[in-house]
Every structure is written in C-alpha cells, then in structure tokens.
Amino acid sequence: xxxxxxxxxxxxxxxxxxxxxxxxxxxxxxxxxxxxxxxxxxxxxxxxxxxxxxxxxxxxxxxxxxxxxxxxxxxxxxxxxxxxxxxxxxxxxxxxxxxxxxxxxxxxxxxxxxxxxxxxxxxxxxxxxxxxxxxxxxxxxxxxxxxxxxxxxxxxxxxxxxxxxxxxxxxxxxxxxxxxxxxxxxxxxxxxxxxxxxxxxxxxxxxxxxxxxxxxxxxxxxxxxxxxxxxxxxxxxxxxxxxxxxxxxxxxxxxxxxxxxxxxxxxxxxxxxxxxxxxxxxxxxxxxxxxxxxxxxxxxxxxxxxxxxxxxxxxxxxxxxxxxxxxxxxxxxxxxxxxxxxxxxxxxxxxxxxxxxxxxxxxxxxxxxxxxxxxxxxxxxxxxxxxxxxxxxxxxxxxxxxxxxxxxxxxxxxxxxxxxxxxxxxxxxxxxxxxxxxxxxxxxxxxxxxxxxxxxxxxxxxxxxxx
Numbered sequence: 157x158x159x160x161x162x163x164x165x166x167x168x169x170x171x172x173x174x175x176x177x178x179x180x181x182x183x184x185x186x187x188x189x190x191x192x193x194x195x196x197x198x199x200x201x202x203x204x205x206x207x208x209x210x211x212x213x214x215x216x217x218x219x220x221x222x223x224x225x226x227x228x229x230x231x232x233x234x235x236x237x238x239x240x241x242x243x244x245x246x247x248x249x250x251x252x253x254x255x256x257x258x259x260x261x262x263x264x265x266x267x268x269x270x271x272x273x274x275x276x277x278x279x280x281x282x283x284x285x286x287x288x289x290x291x292x293x294x295x296x297x298x299x300x301x302x303x304x305x306x307x308x309x310x311x312x313x314x315x316x317x318x319x320x321x322x323x324x325x326x327x328x329x330x331x332x333x334x335x336x337x338x339x340x341x342x343x344x345x346x347x348x349x350x351x352x353x354x355x356x357x358x359x360x361x362x363x364x365x366x367x368x369x370x371x372x373x374x375x376x377x378x379x380x381x382x383x384x385x386x387x388x389x390x391x392x393x394x395x396x397x398x399x400x401x402x403x404x405x406x407x408x409x410x411x412x413x414x415x416x417x418x419x420x421x422x423x424x425x426x427x428x429x430x431x432x433x434x435x436x437x438x439x440x441x442x443x444x445x446x447x448x449x450x451x452x453x454x455x456x457x458x459x460x461x462x463x464x465x466x467x468x469x470x471x472x473x474x475x476x477x478x479x480x481x482x483x484x485x486x487x488x489x490x491x492x493x494x495x496x497x498x499x500x501x502x503x504x505x506x507x508x509x510x511x512x513x514x515x516x517x518x519x520x521x522x523x524x525x526x527x528x529x530x531x532x533x534x535x536x537x538x539x540x541x542x543x544x545x546x547x548x549x550x551x552x553x554x555x556x557x558x559x560x561x562x563x564x565x566x567x568x569x570x571x572x573x574x575x576x577x578x579x580x581x582x583x584x585x586x587x588x589x590x591x592x593x594x595x596x597x598x599x600x601x602x603x604x605x606x607x608x609x610x611x612x613x614x615x616x617x618x619x620x621x622x623x
Contacts, residue, residue, distance in 0.1 A: 164491025168383045172313035173376045173393035178320035179461035180372030182454040187408045188431045190369045196425035197362035200351030200418035206409040209366025210402045215566035219540045220374045228386035228623040231472030232377030233535045238619030240542020247619035249600040254535040255469045261528020262462025263504040271455035273517035290517040294508045301459045302501030308490035312460045319457045327404040331411035338414040378465025470496040530593035537570040
C-alpha cells in the first residue's frame with residue numbers, strides 16, 4: 157500500500173495520544189455519575205472498590221501495553237487477536253466486535269447521550285419545560301464532533317488534552333480541599349470492607365461498576381498509526397494517562413466519601429446528583445458551575461475519542477477489503493478517513509436519537525453502554541489469551557508475570573464479567589441489550605463464513621496489517 161494514500165503519519169506525540177485515553181475515560185464525568193452506582197452497593201467502602209477496580213483494570217492495561225510494543229494498527233483489537241491467535245474468525249467476531257464499544261457504548265451511549273441527559277440531571281425542571289432539548293443537544297454534539305474529527309486527528313487531540321488535564325487538575329485540587337475540610341472524619345476504614353460490615357460479596361459485586369470506571373483507557377490504540385514512533389509512543393501514552401486517571405479518581409472517591417460521611421454513603425447513592433450537591437455545599441457557585449461545564453465538555457471530548465477510534469476501525473476494515481467499501485478507506489486533505497468519520501457520526505447520531513426517543517436519553521445511554529460493554533469484555537478476554545499464546549510461541553523474552561500471570565488474571569476477570577453480565581440477566585430493558593449483544597455476536601460468525609466463502613484469500617489476510 158502506498159503510504160501517501162494512508163493515514164497521515166507522525167502527527168501525534170505522546171501526550172496527544174494519551175489525550176484520547178483521558179477523553180474516552182472522561183474522569184470528571186465518571187466521578188459525577190459512576191460513583192453513584194458504586195456507592196449504592198459498597199457504601200463507605202467506595203474508595204476500596206475504586207482502588208481494587210483500578211488494580212484489576214491494570215491487568216488489562218498491561219496486556220494492551222505489551223501488545224502496543226508489537227502492534228500499531230488503526231483496528232487495534234483486530235490486529236492483536238489475529239497476531240495472537242492466528243485466527244481471522246476470532247479477529248472478525250471479537251476484534252471487530254469492539255467497534256460496538258467505540259460506536260454504540262462510547263460515542264452514542266456515553267458521549268452524545270451522556271451530555272444530552274446531563275442537563276436534565278442537574279436541572280430536572282427542564283425535562284418538563286423543554287422535553288425536546290436533549291435531542292437538540294444530541295444533534296449539535298454529533299455535528300460538532302464530526303466536524304472536529306474531519307479536520308484532522310490533531311485538533312481533536314488538542315481539545316481532548318486541554319479539557320482532560322483541566323478536569324484532572326480540578327479533581328485533584330478540589331479533592332484535597334474536601335479532604336482538609338473533612339478534618340477528623342478522615343479515616344483509613346474507607347479502604348477496608350468495614351463500612352459494609354465485612355461483606356465482601358457487596359465489594360466484589362460493586363467492582364462490576366468499578367472496573368467500568370476506568371473503561372476507555374485503552375482507546376488510544378485506535379490512533380496508533382498516526383503517532384510518532386508508534387511502538388514507543390503508544391506504550392508511554394497508555395502508562396501516562398492511566399496513572400493520571402487513577403490518581404484523580406481514587407483521590408476524589410476518597411474525598412467525597414469522607415466529607416459526606418462514611419456511614420452516609422448509601423444515602424449518597426440515592427441523591428440525584430451527589431457530587432454536585434457536595435460541591436454546592438463546600439465551594440462557591442463559580443466552582444460548581446465550572447464543575448458542570450467541565451463535565452459537559454468532557455462528555456463532548458469522550459465522543460470525539462470514541463468516534464475517532466470507531467472511524468479508524470472502519471478505515472482498517474475497508475483497507476483490508478472486508479465488509480466496508482473502499483470509499484471508507486479514502487483519506488481527505490487533512491490526513492484522516494473523512495468518509496468513515498461521516499459514517500460514524502451519522503450512525504452515532506441516529507442511534508442516539510432513536511434510542512433516546514424510545515427509552516428517554518438517560519435510560520437509552522445505559523442501554524447502549526450495556527450493549528457495547530459486552531464486547532469490551534470479549535475484546536479484552538481474547539487479547540489476553542492471544543498475548544499468552546503469542547509470547548509462548550516466540551520462546552524468547554517471555555516474562556512470567558507480564559505475559560502469563562497478568563493475562564490469566566485479566567482473562568478470568570472478563571470471563572466472570574461475561575458470565576454474571578448474562579446470568580442472571582439484568583432487569584428489563586437491559587436484559588434486551590445483553591440478549592441483543594449475544595445475537596449480534598452470532599451474526600458476526602455467520603457474516604464471517606459468508607465473506608470467507610466469497611473471498612477466502614482476503615479473509616485469510618484480514619487483520620494482518622500493522623506498522
């Protein structure tokens with residue numbers, strides 16, 4: 157392939173690559189919303205759950221970190237799984253399935269519908285006076301983020317980096333202030349199961365929410381081809397953004413817990429916007445407004461990050477002559493796959509509007525995230541298994557901890573996640589999201605064999621591309 161016709165290379169430095177992980181994770185938005193789910197189960201042990209979830213997700217990051225030294229491809233998980241398992245079927249079913257995390261759960265569910273429904277959560281009265289406002293916001297965000305992506309990978313990275321770093325700095329500074337305000341209420345018991353009377357079942361159950369708190373941290377693999385010295389830049393970027401995310405979120409989890417009251421955290425979970433309520437009590441109005449603005453902008457940046465990776469997945473598939481027509485591998489004058497970006501923007505916007513109309517923006521957001529998260533678990537599971545198989549087959553530079561122990565832990569976690577996410581099935585309508593995810597996975601298998609019968613040589617080479 158003529159590189160001049162491919163993605164523009166050497167555009168993103170380490171920090172701009174890292175910005176896509178920070179944006180996808182959207183730490184300040186996660187602190188505002190996801191902590192509610194953790195506190196609802198773990199109460200005052202929320203900091204413990206946050207730390208344990210961070211350590212568990214670190215096994216996933218180690219797997220992707222190790223792969224990033226060997227793989228640099230726009231369709232990251234496709235290439236990882238193909239190289240690890242040497243299976244085009246697994247690459248197509250599981251690797252390509254990760255697009256549902258980028259497109260459905262990330263861009264549409266978390267990003268677009270997240271910002272569209274956030275205003276209703278902050279000001280519930282608006283839902284009565286302007287019930288249509290969410291749809292207007294969804295359309296504006298879809299058009300705006302698509303335009304930013306179309307203009308190149310660097311503008312989106314700059315926006316993500318600025319908003320992301322400001323958000324993390326804001327979390328750290330305000331968390332330290334809250335910890336100081338808490339005074340004598342500071343306690344190490346929040347890092348134990350003591351607040352839930354030693355009930356580790358609650359702790360382990362709440363980690364399902366906790367692990368998703370750090371979801372999106374591996375998203376930078378989608379822009380690997382556009383990075384400077386990809387196989388050196390990407391590992392550094394993954395490490396930097398994961399350390400920043402962990403520091404900001406763990407500190408904030410502790411700060412909110414001790415300032416609100418360790419023994420009151422189950423009540424915290426019943427509040428409409430607990431973080432905003434806490435900040436309204438201890439900070440001036442200007443700080444609270446800044447919090448709300450940063451959350452909204454972080455949702456917007458998250459849309460850019462996830463949709464960018466989704467467009468690169470489509471681009472990579474099209475480049476391999478699989479599923480998508482060649483037109484989606486065309487590069488515009490800004491060095492990015494313009495047609496693929498427009499396609500992703502159109503699908504994400506349409507999904508947001510249709511699901512939001514049927515379920516309401518908040519419920520639709522949860523539905524789409526549930527559907528897409530199913531494929532996250534499968535993607536991480538097969539990436540871990542593939543890394544073990546690949547490193548063992550290489551018979552050199554095999555590190556027992558990084559290449560065997562950590563991937564096994566990661567694989568077991570995602571096997572349990574898939575199992576308990578399916579049975580017992582969640583309440584309606586989220587059970588439909590789970591069943592639909594299984595159905596789509598089955599359809600992937602059928603489509604693969606149809607494509608293989610039609611073009612066996614093309615499917616045999618699918619997923620082989622890497623810089």
